[in-house]
Amino acid sequence: MNKINVAIDGPASAGKSTIAKKVAEELGFIYLDTGAMYRTLTYAALAKQVSLEDEEALYRLLRETEITFSAGKEKQHVYLNAADVTEIIRSEDVTQNVSLVSSFAKVRKEMVARQKEIAKSGGVVMDGRDIGTVVLPQAEVKIFMTATAEERALRRYKENVAKGINTSLEELTEDMRRRDHLDSTRAISPLKRADDAIELDSTHLTIDEVVQEILAVITQKNKTLTSAESTIL
């Protein structure tokens, strides 16, 4: 019996990773943050001074780059080969360049292959931009999470304040809009709601409310699947 897969897509700071992580914990599933994979490659390219415009060079770099995640209940760490890059991949420099790096077909193809491999036996909650449309089109549960650009910028602003990072709300709102635009208009695998995804606007919802809504969708879905098809248990 296979476990189901859960795909969560949506724009920056909609709450995908926070919520996906909690849903995975509740179900005892693996959580995979695909944005962290694109961020790690972007960081590696910046560190090695690989041109961010050079698709071939980025692809070659990715082929020699192992991206792994720590397991367990504590904060998930991200590793580039053996180095812990959890914090550095959230830097402004990476954030500014990640949409460019992730726009290349060869990069995406390799990333998608790795992501599919991780989810092949089910039991994965994966978040990103193209999970429901490209990576896991057969995912039993698909959520498209949204929130207004203002609310998403405010969330990022509060995160930065807590970390002692000084940014203006205006700059963050502008960055959200710029990345939303790049991610949803790129030629390959643009950010878009899968036809069979449930749209969930989290603007006025707490993290727990969103988690509970998704768990309810999963429970409901599981009832419609025969035990031979899939189970969450």
Ligand code: CDP
């Ligand atoms: O956490 P945040 O919303 O800032 O973004 P992220 O999930 O870390 O993703 C960073 C960037 O990676 C996005 O803006 C996309 O350009 C890219 N990305 C992608 O193209 N496809 C994915 N499946 C995940 C992320």
Ligand code: CDP
């Ligand atoms: O992964 P993504 O970029 O979509 O968002 P995130 O990093 O999970 O969430 C961005 C911020 O919004 C975090 O600080 C969350 O705690 C916060 N958040 C919130 O305040 N209310 C929600 N309903 C969801 C997330």
